[in-house]
Amino acid sequence: MKIGAVLIDIDGVLYVGDRRIEGADRALRELDRRGIPYRFVSNTTRRSRRSVSGRLQGLGYAIPEPWIITAPVAAAAHLREGGRTRCFLLTTPDARRDFEEAGLVIVEGGAADAVVVADAAGGFTYASMNRAFRLLVDGADLVALEKDRYWMGPDGLMLSAGPFVAALEYATGKAAEVIGKPSPAFFHRALREIGASPNEAAMVGDDIVTDIGGARACGMKGILVRTGKYREETVRQSGITPDLVIDSLADLPDHL
Amino acid sequence: MKIGAVLIDIDGVLYVGDRRIEGADRALRELDRRGIPYRFVSNTTRRSRRSVSGRLQGLGYAIPEPWIITAPVAAAAHLREGGRTRCFLLTTPDARRDFEEAGLVIVEGGAADAVVVADAAGGFTYASMNRAFRLLVDGADLVALEKDRYWMGPDGLMLSAGPFVAALEYATGKAAEVIGKPSPAFFHRALREIGASPNEAAMVGDDIVTDIGGARACGMKGILVRTGKYREETVRQSGITPDLVIDSLADLPDHL
Numbered sequence: 001m002k003i004g005a006v007l008i009d010i011d012g013v014l015y016v017g018d019r020r021i022e023g024a025d026r027a028l029r030e031l032d033r034r035g036i037p038y039r040f041v042s043n044t045t046r047r048s049r050r051s052v053s054g055r056l057q058g059l060g061y062a063i064p065e066p067w068i069i070t071a072p073v074a075a076a077a078h079l080r081e082g083g084r085t086r087c088f089l090l091t092t093p094d095a096r097r098d099f100e101e102a103g104l105v106i107v108e109g110g111a112a113d114a115v116v117v118a119d120a121a122g123g124f125t126y127a128s129m130n131r132a133f134r135l136l137v138d139g140a141d142l143v144a145l146e147k148d149r150y151w152m153g154p155d156g157l158m159l160s161a162g163p164f165v166a167a168l169e170y171a172t173g174k175a176a177e178v179i180g181k182p183s184p185a186f187f188h189r190a191l192r193e194i195g196a197s198p199n200e201a202a203m204v205g206d207d208i209v210t211d212i213g214g215a216r217a218c219g220m221k222g223i224l225v226r227t228g229k230y231r232e233e234t235v236r237q238s239g240i241t242p243d244l245v246i247d248s249l250a251d252l253p254d255h256l
Numbered sequence: 257m258k259i260g261a262v263l264i265d266i267d268g269v270l271y272v273g274d275r276r277i278e279g280a281d282r283a284l285r286e287l288d289r290r291g292i293p294y295r296f297v298s299n300t301t302r303r304s305r306r307s308v309s310g311r312l313q314g315l316g317y318a319i320p321e322p323w324i325i326t327a328p329v330a331a332a333a334h335l336r337e338g339g340r341t342r343c344f345l346l347t348t349p350d351a352r353r354d355f356e357e358a359g360l361v362i363v364e365g366g367a368a369d370a371v372v373v374a375d376a377a378g379g380f381t382y383a384s385m386n387r388a389f390r391l392l393v394d395g396a397d398l399v400a401l402e403k404d405r406y407w408m409g410p411d412g413l414m415l416s417a418g419p420f421v422a423a424l425e426y427a428t429g430k431a432a433e434v435i436g437k438p439s440p441a442f443f444h445r446a447l448r449e450i451g452a453s454p455n456e457a458a459m460v461g462d463d464i465v466t467d468i469g470g471a472r473a474c475g476m477k478g479i480l481v482r483t484g485k486y487r488e489e490t491v492r493q494s495g496i497t498p499d500l501v502i503d504s505l506a507d508l509p510d511h512l
Contacts, residue, residue, distance in 0.1 A: 126380040163423035170422035171405050
């Protein structure tokens with residue numbers, strides 16, 4: 001497979017829980033050695049980029065923070081570029097940092113250009129949802145960092161941002177603009193940073209829909225790893241065919 | 257208009273806020289005098305039937321409590337009739353009483369036959385939504401007391417149960433069973449209590465969709481009042497034509 005650039009998912013690809021994926025770091029160094037540029041793209045919306053970076057450092061990865069493209073960071077840049085600077089956030093306090101550092105004005109009410117919905121966890125309350133709803137009725141745009149249904153937490157399934165986005169869509173009749181994977185703009189933003197075009201790039205991830213389906217829909221190759229949330233049955237049911245399936249990121253250099 | 261039985265909405269028809277609709281009580285006594293049976297049907301899901309009844313008494317209405325059919329009461333009866341006795345409730349503590357008094361088993365986790373969603377107000381939290389979600393994934397049915405989008409509160413629009421029902425539908429892929437208006441079963445339940453058939457009955461309400469549209473869809477006449485949430489524009493946009501529009505419930509006897 002001839003690949004000139006690689007985008008790599010984080011959770012389930014570099015680590016699972018507190019465990020580093022064996023050989024992943026060696027694979028990244030091999031990409032460096034061959035001069036193949038890469039970036040990391042993640043739908044994790046509970047954490048700021050700084051926290052994601054800190055976690056990777058703690059696991060022994062030496063990855064420059066700007067190489068990590070998360071949905072909050074992409075959303076903050078996207079909103080700033082579009083002049084939608086007054087944002088009401090349904091996010092965790094940690095993810096909020098990405099919006100503050102991008103210079104956006106975080107509003108609690110009054111008027112907003114955008115209502116931004118991440119996986120706010122305990123930040124989803126009747127009061128916060130109602131405040132978001134009123135701002136949307138008053139004209140704010142609905143911006144979803146992701147529309148995932150759920151993820152696997154330490155003690156069972158956990159609701160992601162998607163259901164709360166769906167609630168606000170139902171209440172207002174407005175369709176959300178989705179920022180994270182599988183939005184093509186999210187992949188394009190990451191590719192732009194390394195000057196690569198989709199047709200020379202591959203996305204490596206453990207989610208058949210957002211990683212592989214999303215990548216293929218915008219012209220990239222999709223390489224599925226058998227780590228993280230990978231389940232053979234889920235892949236079969238998805239109707240999506242990866243360009244390549246590998247046991248883990250460690251095997252990537254062998255196929256390039 | 258020849259009408260043998262009447263169903264009457266409560267909020268916006270008998271009162272608006274803390275103000276009784278003038279002449280409404282006189283109209284009810286006139287129905288009594290003519291021997292036209294009537295019952296009250298309400299989508300209010302924050303309050304137990306006892307609270308609704310107490311409120312009406314406080315406003316000077318002498319309405320027997322069993323004549324008030326609310327979505328929580330109908331849901332509790334419906335679940336008991338179907339043998340779905342283990343219920344997880346997303347309701348206010350007040351509405352919870354209707355389920356306890358119906359002899360249902362209120363569960364907090366473990367296993368449930370049904371996840372029941374009312375307008376839980378502050379009871380909607382990430383934790384309670386996630387618990388509901390896990391029970392649904394484990395096989396519980398999704399039962400919505402109503403799927404209204406919002407209502408007009410004292411200081412602005414307030415989310416109703418609908419958006420939170422939509423969130424759980426999105427998360428699980430399950431469609432909710434809706435109990436309150438405009439569900440035909442809800443109207444039929446009220447009509448059964450007075451031994452009336454839909455084609456001889458009329459529904460009087462201020463909501464063009466749930467009251468008038470719902471009534472007409474199940475063969476009843478729909479009589480819209482110009483009190484409560486009535487807005488000429490909303491009626492026009494709805495595409496629903498009431499059989500009759502009257503200024504308030506006070507005018508009903510003149511048209512029967």
